[in-house]
Amino acid sequence: MTEHPLLRLDGVAMQYGSGETAVTALVGVDLEVARGELVAIMGASGSGKSTLLTIAGGLTQPTSGEVIVEGNWLSEMTPRQVATLRRRSLGFVFQDFNLIPALTALENVSLPLELDGWKSRRARRAALDALAVVELSDRATHFPSDLSGGQQQRVAIARAVVGGRSLVLADEPTGALDSTTGEMVLRMLRARVDAGAGGILVTHDARHAAWADRIVFLRDGRVIDEAAARGVGSLLGAAS
């Protein structure tokens, strides 16, 4: 049996409004993300990057085309089923972290599992494991306001991958961070993907997109080009 790609977009189109005032955000986009693959989406403002991400994450329904997550056709599912799939399989990372201020780092990470019916103790154990991966075990009981921007984003990454979530959708995750901290966050995202997850990274920053295996360019809602990475080290003599 062939393994399903984690995510497949098939001829996805999105149009807001109708008639003369209609705005076309996406036109016939095909895209696949496999396990262990990080795909960056680049494009100017208004090119459709964020719309693509919300459609891939089942937050918005496309006007036409299909979104298939782990072999599940979203168009054939009820809203409740889509919500369950989203909770179990997808993790989101946003530019402004979106942590709940009244919850500790640990509670922020364990919340989606508890919402999904996990027993509290098991959810907390999984959340602690996820925080350990992003090197924040010692900040588990801190509230977001006590954490730096980089630490908050690492909590958000832990939340996005906790409990075996397989697809991470990140929208400008380093936008609010300084250069070195942003790089640390990307290094961790990359490590989660290398460990078997898949991911989409929306960014307008080439230096960040370069962490991906493939870079897809959008212009006016269409995929205009794609760049795939070569192997390591052919540019530099001694990558010691």
Add this chain to the structure above:
Amino acid sequence: MSVRQSLLAILDQGPCYGYQLRSEFDRRTGSTWPLNVGQIYNTLDRLERDGLVDKADIDADGQIYYEITAAGSAEVASWLGSPVVRTAATRDELAIKLAIAVTLPGIDIAHVIQVQRSATLRTLQELTRTKNATSEPESSQELAWMLVIDSLIFTTEAEVRWLDHSETRLARAAAAGFAAPLPLSTDVPKRGRPVKQTTGASTTVPGDSMQTGPASS
């Protein structure tokens, strides 16, 4: 020139022989700009001529050690304390290519930019993978290597940003209607290297300046 100053700065730590200097330079720059031994000895000869180093001991294997002079140490201090001046007018092949392309008829300049951007991004991906394969620096040697990779990454990123910027600028120019091709000027320069003409050969007319008459061959 940075090779000269770099070798001098290494010698400021203690006497070295030529091959040793090469390995010390590589150790600090991750072999990104490999030097050959001939280049090292030529540089040492010039440094000696300029009074910045002196020949010192010869070891049992016959290696000649070079040691820095007081003037050499002063030059190192001056190098580290002053900015590197980049010459603004260095010819950049890509900038020239786009500048020419934008003036030609029938060129899809957006495509030219996209082809370049994909290639530059692949380079950036490769540098980033190399960086990701390198753990966080835990020694000054690893730190030096990381600084070099970062420099290459930021320079490559700058090219992508410039391409993005150029694309937007071109789109605006096209919308404003002044992105038309630049035809050959009818006001041809008087100077140049005209072909010697024999008596009776046809005169050159504007627009035909690239053609040569049959008598000129």
